[in-house]
Amino acid sequence: MTEPYARHLAKRFLVLLAMWAVGAGCASVESRHDEEIVPASAPKELNKVSLPPYIIEPPDILLVDVIRAVPKAPYRIAPLDSLVIQASGVLPDEPIAGIYSVDPDGTVNLGLRYGNVNVVGLKLDEAKAKIEKHLKEVKSFEKPMVVVALNQTGAQQLIRGDHLVRPDGTIGLGTYGNVYVTGLTLSEARKAIESHLKEYLEDPKVSIDVFAYNSKVYSVITDGAGFGEQVVRFPLTGNETVLDAVSQINGLPAMASKKHIWIARPTLGTGCGEQTLPVDWCAITRKGSTATNYQVLPGDRIYVEADSLITFDNTLSKILAPVERVLGATLLGAGAVNEISNRNNNNNNRNGNGF
Secondary structure (H helix, E strand, C coil): CCHHHHHHHHHHHHHHHHHHHHHCCCCCHHHHHHCCECCCCCCECCECCCCCCCCCCCCCEEEEEEEEEEECCCCCCCCCCEEEEEEECCCCCCCEEEEEECCCCCEEECCCCCCEEECCCCCHHHHHHHHHHHHHHHHCCCCCEEEEEEEECHHHHHHCEEEECCCCCEEECHHHCEEECCCCCHHHHHHHHHHHHCCCEEEEEEEEEEEECCCCEEEEEEECCCCCEEEEEEECCCCCEHHHHHHCCCCCCCCEEEEEEEEECCCCCCCCCCCEEEECHHHHHHCCCCCCCEECCCCCEEEEEECHHHHHHHHHHHHHHHHHHHHHHHHHHHHHHHHHHHHHHHHHHHHHCCC
16 A cells, blocks of 8 residues: 555545544534524523423422311320410419420429329310319319310421422321322412311311422533533522523533534424524623523523534544554564564674674
8 A cells, every 4th residue: 555545545534533523412513403493482581481380399398387277176185285274273483374385205294393294185174174183182272273275286296397299299297198299389289288187177277388499400411522421400490591500510611612502492302402492602691692591491401512623632532542552552562572682683693702
């Protein structure tokens, strides 16, 4: 093979390799623009839209508060309940008046001089009679008058608070079981919880809000120029734009192409890039244009493609690196063989000269 012909083949190989590197990936720039493009009416920085009613999904965290939780009659006192107790005819320097909690062991502590009374499992009137009897036995009060009322049930403590939406789509309400809330709006979830609690409470009323919006996210994907892709996931607040999203990764990477950035919006199709919004990065950052600074919606993928020359250089280095290693090993072996041959020849020459 002549040297000019070998050079010609090498040039053709490099050209083909460059064409392949530039066209590599999900789709070339030209083919992407042939796909379905989102209309110009897509929400942008100065023309944002409000997102539809929030749909609850795992792993959101819901904040549930109790407005009304009246147990169904006849109610029996349970641990962790709080009772309003007032008594007359007791020691004036140590009155019994206020809110008293039922300890986990089922007793109510009336004070240092009165001791504890076990009231768990009793109705309110039964608890009243037992406290009056206890006071007579402790201090020999003639006619202590006691009033007992329910201030708060332990049920409210079980219902109130932060509740994680589990992978099975439910939230736990302690002894009141589980309620399925996935796929519901906040108003629908509130009605579902109230309907579930009606089995245990009289006309329950609760309020519900989202404490942590964990299920609605978007992703920023940066091309590694032939060395993989990095995906970073962020929670969506409903107000982000493309510029806000890129700022979350501290700007464009050094290998990024400013001309090849777009939003891939989820669709029902199975093709590559069926619904895309090309982003003019230079117009957004240098000119303050809002035409392509789109509002980010749930599930959006913001893709930042690498510069084609950097991708070509990295691809070429990956292809040539094994060849260089093989050639290096071959040259090293050949050099070692030559060195050994030269030493043998020198030794023979010396022996022939009488040394």
